[in-house]
Amino acid sequence: MAKVKLAELQAQLITESWEAGENPISELSEKDQTILLGAVPPGGPPTKAEKEASEKAVMAQFNALSATATANPSTFDWRNKGGRNYVTAIKNQGGCGSCVAFGVLSVVESMVRITKNDANYTTDLSEAHLFYCLKGDPNGCSNGWWPTGAYDNVKANGVAKENFFPYVGSQQSCNVGSGWQNQKVQITNYKHVTGLNNIKEWIANKGPVSACFEVFQDFYSYQSGMYRHVTGNSVGWHCVSVIGYNDAGGYWICKNSWGNGWGDNGFFCIKYGQCSFELYGMWGVEGIVDTTWIYGKKILGLWSNSAPLNAWAFIQDEGWKKIANTNRENHLMLLTALIAAKNIGSTPSVHIANGHIDQIYA
Template sequence: MSRPHEPEIAAIRDSLAALGDPWQAGETPLSRLPERSRRVRLGVPAPERPDSGQAERMATEALDAMGQQVVAATAPASTLPKAFDLREVSGRDFVTAVKDQGACGSSAAFGTLAALETTAAYTRGAPGLNLDLSEAHLFHGHARERGYTSYAWPEDLFDAAASKGVTFEDYFPYQDNGSGAPNPDWPNRLAKAAGVTDLTGNPAAIKQHIFGYGAVAACFAVHSDFFHYRAGVYKHTTDEPVGGHCVALIGWDDDAQCWIAKNSWGTGWGEDGFFRIAYGECFIEGYPGPRPTVFGCTAVHLRAWLPAQRALRLFATANDANGWAYLENVGWTHLAGGPHSTTNKLAMLTHARASGHPVTPFINGNELSTVQVADR
């Protein structure tokens, strides 16, 4: 029995064949949904006016960025490479798990927090940080307070993430129907964005940011064929956009002339939940609209207990109260609390360092505020 989406996919395949098959269309979990339900899974308004040569300019600028001097001191090289993927940086994966926004227009929250989670790990050089932040808190909490119900602009969500912060998923688990409430202790289990940067319309700056600080949130126009994307470098084959969507850009590939992005439609869609999209395609580098649409942040401050982990290195200098611990999944953290507190913490941490006993840290900012060493 023919299912309703099969003719739709067949038509897309015909169009793709005429283009030399840049990507593969097939049945995805979204293909099986009615058109209306698919559109619910977006989350930003569609662009206001059609492309007028922007695509070509963006693609040229993206390619021209190769070899550019890198701005951020934290970047792994001094010039922008031809290809980069935050899932594979010298064997380390800084990208957190793919999520599923369900039947809710909350993609801007997912794109924003994917950027924060990755930035928090990448700027610390700590792939094991593995933050899981609460899209419910950002979308059903902060965005709703700003009047959003069925969509949001990442500009506002980054602003909320910087001013109020976002709690962890276990303190406010996401449900697409908006139910639930944050744990009242959420101010003590929090991530705050800092150095929020508008990168809209500037492919070189987007690359610089991804390379120096981590993923960025970006919006793009969604055409109906995108729901059936299975693999390859996406270029739209159908005319009118059906809406706008927000994702996180996690890398690029100049040979394939594309961005690498993380979506929030589960791992059953696309390339295990990720996709590649051609430079300049669907306004991915910037909407011609009322709001800027590409944002990143240069740091993510934490205030939370983190899982028990090893103290791999300890560092002290001749300066007053200058002790540091390299925690396995956090990276270098300064020991808080002045000279005597530093002495106490180092006394505990030297034991943990030598014995391999895990320590449970409370991180406040980038400082190790409290530490528990359990003799288990």
């Protein structure tokens, strides 16, 4: 099939709410463009009737919600939650159909920040580890994936930080650095969310979600505005993270994995009901465990008050960390070990889970 011609597309967009332009993705060959689309719907692509029914149902829900008051805010964006940005930087999947890994880990990274209530927290997870090691497919770049498989792996195994297995944008063999388990991020659960209002409620109250949708040729040339399919054939399925929505405009706000040079600095907006965006529902994370070992640092201070099991340790270069208090016996054991380390000036190995000290080895 022939690529969409930009001049012809721009002429058709005069009455539309989005703009098209040349970018690194639109300039790729058709073959290289298609490689980017690595979402594989279970049971094969939906039928035309299923897609039409999904769009009709979504718009009916939207129209019904527009006529009644809901508890959800009318607009929401995790890039500006109380003036803080909980969305991590745009990445580039390169010449590989690894979009599912990016769409899933984008959500997990944001959930780490949200869980810690720290928009500046540095979290960079390894899509290469998830896609090339945990997926277990030697030809992963051309075979694609689906979010449930990715989330199952992050729940069961956790995923390494980027520095243990950097992503390069082309087929890689599994080569994760030793000790990654000591620095991993794991989820305790994830949930499949369906229905327009339920998805918006999840986004506004819990965090971003992953979504998969059908891509048409004109999407490659997206530059800004609210995307709606105008011209071009269906070319495959893609996975992204949804970081917000806008009811006034009737669209989702999404983070893509095609680099900053595509779209609106890597982001895009898409009209509700378009491209079967809601057909398969979306997936959100319930519970984050962010673990790390701290080595070679002194315990410089300890603090507690009259509240039960409320004690903190100040670790060199790391700051104050709360001592885990889910179990009284374990809490007192950790506190005793930290006091001893401080008194003799030793540098124990300290394990941190979600900001709490839960293990220590002298």
